[in-house]
Amino acid sequence: MGEILLADYACTAINGGQRVSGHMHITKNYLCFSAPGSSVINQLATAVLKESGVGSDNNPVLGIRQIIPLTEIACILLSVALETVDHRPPFFLPLPASYVRPTGLQIYTTKQQLFQFLAFESIAAKAGSVFTDAVKGLPIQRAYNYLDHAWRASTSVPLPGVNYAS
Numbered sequence: 001m002g003e004i005l006l007a008d009y010a011c012t013a014i015n016g017g018q019r020v021s022g023h024m025h026i027t028k029n030y031l032c033f034s035a036p037g038s039s040v041i042n043q044l045a046t047a048v049l050k051e052s053g054v055g056s057d058n059n060p061v062l063g064i065r066q067i068i069p070l071t072e073i074a075c076i077l078l079s080v081a082l083e084t085v086d087h088r089p090p091f092f093l094p095l096p097a098s099y100v101r102p103t104g105l106q107i108y109t110t111k112q113q114l115f116q117f118l119a120f121e122s123i124a125a126k127a128g129s130v131f132t133d134a135v136k137g138l139p140i141q142r143a144y145n146y147l148d149h150a151w152r153a154s155t156s157v158p159l160p161g162v163n164y165a166s
Protein backbone atom coordinates (compact mmCIF):
# COMPACT_ATOMS: atom_id res chain seq x y z
CA MET A 1 0.00 0.00 0.00
CA GLY A 2 1.24 3.50 -0.82
CA GLU A 3 1.62 6.65 1.20
CA ILE A 4 -1.37 8.08 3.04
CA LEU A 5 -2.04 11.74 2.31
CA LEU A 6 -2.33 13.67 5.57
CA ALA A 7 -2.86 17.14 4.09
CA ASP A 8 -2.86 19.04 0.81
CA TYR A 9 -2.42 22.80 0.54
CA ALA A 10 -2.34 25.10 -2.45
CA CYS A 11 0.71 27.31 -1.99
CA THR A 12 3.54 29.09 -3.76
CA ALA A 13 7.14 27.88 -3.72
CA ILE A 14 10.25 29.85 -4.57
CA ASN A 15 12.13 28.03 -7.33
CA GLY A 16 15.15 29.64 -8.95
CA GLY A 17 14.07 33.06 -7.68
CA GLN A 18 10.61 32.68 -9.25
CA ARG A 19 7.25 32.15 -7.57
CA VAL A 20 5.67 28.88 -8.64
CA SER A 21 2.07 28.09 -7.71
CA GLY A 22 1.32 24.48 -6.91
CA HIS A 23 0.37 22.09 -4.12
CA MET A 24 2.16 20.91 -0.99
CA HIS A 25 1.30 17.31 -0.14
CA ILE A 26 2.15 15.99 3.33
CA THR A 27 2.29 12.24 3.96
CA LYS A 28 3.59 10.16 6.86
CA ASN A 29 7.04 9.94 5.23
CA TYR A 30 7.35 12.70 2.64
CA LEU A 31 6.82 16.36 1.93
CA CYS A 32 5.98 16.82 -1.74
CA PHE A 33 5.47 19.88 -3.91
CA SER A 34 3.99 19.65 -7.37
CA ALA A 35 3.23 22.38 -9.86
CA PRO A 36 2.13 22.35 -13.44
CA GLY A 37 4.91 23.97 -15.41
CA SER A 38 4.61 27.57 -16.40
CA SER A 39 5.68 28.25 -19.95
CA VAL A 40 8.73 30.26 -18.84
CA ILE A 41 9.95 27.61 -16.42
CA ASN A 42 9.18 24.79 -18.86
CA GLN A 43 11.04 26.51 -21.69
CA LEU A 44 14.04 27.25 -19.50
CA ALA A 45 14.20 23.74 -18.01
CA THR A 46 13.74 22.11 -21.42
CA ALA A 47 16.47 24.32 -22.93
CA VAL A 48 18.90 23.54 -20.09
CA LEU A 49 18.24 19.81 -20.30
CA LYS A 50 18.56 19.85 -24.10
CA GLU A 51 21.83 21.83 -23.93
CA SER A 52 23.26 19.40 -21.38
CA GLY A 53 22.34 16.47 -23.62
CA VAL A 54 19.84 15.04 -21.12
CA GLY A 55 16.58 16.25 -22.66
CA SER A 56 15.09 16.75 -26.09
CA ASP A 57 12.23 18.58 -27.78
CA ASN A 58 10.30 15.29 -27.75
CA ASN A 59 10.60 15.03 -23.96
CA PRO A 60 9.79 18.50 -22.52
CA VAL A 61 9.64 19.25 -18.80
CA LEU A 62 6.00 19.11 -17.73
CA GLY A 63 6.22 20.77 -14.33
CA ILE A 64 7.92 20.76 -10.97
CA ARG A 65 7.83 17.79 -8.65
CA GLN A 66 9.89 17.83 -5.48
CA ILE A 67 9.85 14.93 -3.02
CA ILE A 68 11.59 15.44 0.32
CA PRO A 69 11.82 12.49 2.72
CA LEU A 70 10.88 13.71 6.19
CA THR A 71 13.98 11.94 7.52
CA GLU A 72 16.09 14.44 5.50
CA ILE A 73 14.46 17.51 7.06
CA ALA A 74 16.66 19.19 9.65
CA CYS A 75 14.41 22.15 10.51
CA ILE A 76 10.90 23.47 9.80
CA LEU A 77 10.64 27.19 10.40
CA LEU A 78 7.56 29.42 10.37
CA SER A 79 8.63 32.71 8.83
CA VAL A 80 7.55 36.08 7.54
CA ALA A 81 7.88 36.58 3.78
CA LEU A 82 8.56 40.25 3.07
CA GLU A 83 7.78 41.72 -0.32
CA THR A 84 10.70 43.29 -2.16
CA VAL A 85 11.14 45.99 -4.77
CA ASP A 86 11.45 45.35 -8.50
CA HIS A 87 9.46 42.08 -8.31
CA ARG A 88 12.35 40.20 -6.74
CA PRO A 89 11.72 37.07 -4.67
CA PRO A 90 10.35 37.72 -1.18
CA PHE A 91 12.79 38.02 1.71
CA PHE A 92 12.16 35.40 4.42
CA LEU A 93 12.76 36.10 8.12
CA PRO A 94 12.18 33.80 11.09
CA LEU A 95 9.16 34.90 13.13
CA PRO A 96 10.45 37.78 15.29
CA ALA A 97 7.79 37.29 18.02
CA SER A 98 4.94 34.94 18.88
CA TYR A 99 2.33 37.61 18.11
CA VAL A 100 3.53 38.08 14.49
CA ARG A 101 1.41 36.26 11.92
CA PRO A 102 3.47 33.81 9.80
CA THR A 103 3.30 34.20 6.03
CA GLY A 104 6.08 31.80 4.98
CA LEU A 105 7.45 28.37 5.73
CA GLN A 106 11.11 27.42 5.33
CA ILE A 107 12.36 23.83 5.22
CA TYR A 108 16.07 23.13 5.77
CA THR A 109 17.39 19.68 4.87
CA THR A 110 20.36 17.58 5.90
CA LYS A 111 21.60 17.95 2.29
CA GLN A 112 22.05 21.71 2.83
CA GLN A 113 18.95 22.57 0.78
CA LEU A 114 16.44 25.31 1.55
CA PHE A 115 12.82 25.15 0.42
CA GLN A 116 10.59 28.20 0.84
CA PHE A 117 6.79 28.30 0.65
CA LEU A 118 4.16 31.02 1.04
CA ALA A 119 0.56 31.94 0.18
CA PHE A 120 -1.06 28.84 1.68
CA GLU A 121 -4.70 28.00 0.97
CA SER A 122 -6.84 25.03 1.92
CA ILE A 123 -9.98 24.32 -0.09
CA ALA A 124 -11.05 21.65 2.43
CA ALA A 125 -10.75 24.12 5.32
CA LYS A 126 -12.70 26.78 3.41
CA ALA A 127 -15.48 24.30 2.69
CA GLY A 128 -15.42 22.94 6.25
CA SER A 129 -15.64 26.39 7.83
CA VAL A 130 -19.07 26.80 6.24
CA PHE A 131 -20.38 23.92 8.37
CA THR A 132 -18.30 24.19 11.56
CA ASP A 133 -16.01 26.52 13.45
CA ALA A 134 -13.80 23.61 14.60
CA VAL A 135 -11.16 24.44 11.96
CA LYS A 136 -8.78 26.79 13.75
CA GLY A 137 -5.77 28.79 12.60
CA LEU A 138 -4.51 29.96 9.26
CA PRO A 139 -3.79 27.45 6.47
CA ILE A 140 -0.02 28.01 6.93
CA GLN A 141 -0.32 27.22 10.65
CA ARG A 142 -2.28 24.04 9.95
CA ALA A 143 0.22 22.98 7.27
CA TYR A 144 3.06 23.58 9.75
CA ASN A 145 1.24 21.54 12.40
CA TYR A 146 0.67 18.54 10.07
CA LEU A 147 4.23 18.70 8.78
CA ASP A 148 5.80 19.11 12.23
CA HIS A 149 3.86 16.17 13.68
CA ALA A 150 4.66 13.89 10.71
CA TRP A 151 8.34 14.93 10.84
CA ARG A 152 8.66 14.27 14.57
CA ALA A 153 6.96 10.88 14.16
CA SER A 154 9.37 9.86 11.37
CA THR A 155 12.68 10.95 12.89
CA SER A 156 14.30 11.80 16.20
CA VAL A 157 15.46 15.34 16.79
CA PRO A 158 18.21 16.46 17.08
CA LEU A 159 19.51 14.74 13.98
CA PRO A 160 23.05 13.39 14.13
CA GLY A 161 25.52 15.50 12.16
CA VAL A 162 23.29 18.60 12.07
CA ASN A 163 24.57 21.72 13.82
CA TYR A 164 21.69 23.52 15.50
CA ALA A 165 21.88 27.08 16.82
CA SER A 166 21.81 27.37 20.59
